[in-house]
Amino acid sequence: MNEIRARINLKVGLHSDIEAEIATFTMFDENHEHIALIFQQADKNQQAPLVRMHSECLTGDVFHSSRCDCGEQLDETINLMKEQGGIILYLRQEGRGIGLYNKLDAYVLQSQGMDTYQANKHLGFAEDARSFEDAVTMLQALAVTDLRLITNNPKKINALKDYFNIIEQVNTSLHLKDDNNNYLRTKKHHGKHDLKID
Numbered sequence: 001m002n003e004i005r006a007r008i009n010l011k012v013g014l015h016s017d018i019e020a021e022i023a024t025f026t027m028f029d030e031n032h033e034h035i036a037l038i039f040q041q042a043d044k045n046q047q048a049p050l051v052r053m054h055s056e057c058l059t060g061d062v063f064h065s066s067r068c069d070c071g072e073q074l075d076e077t078i079n080l081m082k083e084q085g086g087i088i089l090y091l092r093q094e095g096r097g098i099g100l101y102n103k104l105d106a107y108v109l110q111s112q113g114m115d116t117y118q119a120n121k122h123l124g125f126a127e128d129a130r131s132f133e134d135a136v137t138m139l140q141a142l143a144v145t146d147l148r149l150i151t152n153n154p155k156k157i158n159a160l161k162d163y164f165n166i167i168e169q170v171n172t173s174l175h176l177k178d179d180n181n182n183y184l185r186t187k188k189h190h191g192k193h194d195l196k197i198d
């Protein structure tokens with residue numbers, strides 16, 4: 001069964017000059033329109049391509065919000081993949097899976113003193129409501145078996161390790177900004193992310 005619905009060439013990045021392909025899939029409905037961005041045909045040309053599973057963050061990815069580091073991580077990944085090739089899975093699970101409006105409700109609670117995980121729980125959600133099962137399906141559809149995963153998040157390693165040979169964990173940089181200190185510290189101390197911050 002062909003699980004790739006389409007592959008389209010496009011150029012991406014800040015200057016729209018980095019060659020890539022965007023791939024769509026047959027197995028997802030309109031509420032889960034995940035896409036893969038493939039650089040240098042990494043799915044076909046590389047034994048162990050760089051892979052980034054990036055969960056959607058409208059505020060960070062599009063507007064480079066001061067509250068998180070998502071947009072910077074995405075830019076960093078695109079620039080690395082320009083050089084080395086690789087695959088970004090852009091996963092439509094905004095707000096760690098609780099959706100945009102709920103994430104913004106969580107921001108209100110954070111402004112009142114809760115951390116990101118406490119705010120999710122206060123709203124009746126899991127601390128992190130994401131699943132990476134769709135990502136596994138996407139990588140299998142792209143015939144990836146071995147990979148180098150760009151992440152600081154041990155949960156992402158755990159989610160893939162039974163299905164793929166993870167040759168290397170590639171950390172992202174620390175993108176500290178005025179308003180994302182607590183967010184990043186909580187990622188490290190509660191989420192056990194591998195971040196170089198106190």
Ligand SMILES: Nc1nc2c(ncn2[C@@H]2O[C@H](COP(=O)(O)OP(=O)(O)OP(=O)(O)O)[C@@H](O)[C@H]2O)c(=O)[nH]1
Pocket residue numbers: 053054055056057058068070073093094095096097098102103106107116120150151152153156172183193
């Ligand atoms: N619920 C909630 N979600 C948030 C908050 N801040 C950011 N997010 C979401 O967190 C997710 C971040 O995803 P990623 O960058 O893929 O991953 P990560 O878990 O930070 O791990 P890395 O791979 O190390 O970057 C996005 O879906 C954001 O929308 C918050 O305060 N509350």
Ligand SMILES: [Zn+2]
Pocket residue numbers: 057059060061068069070071
């Ligand atoms: Zn974000």
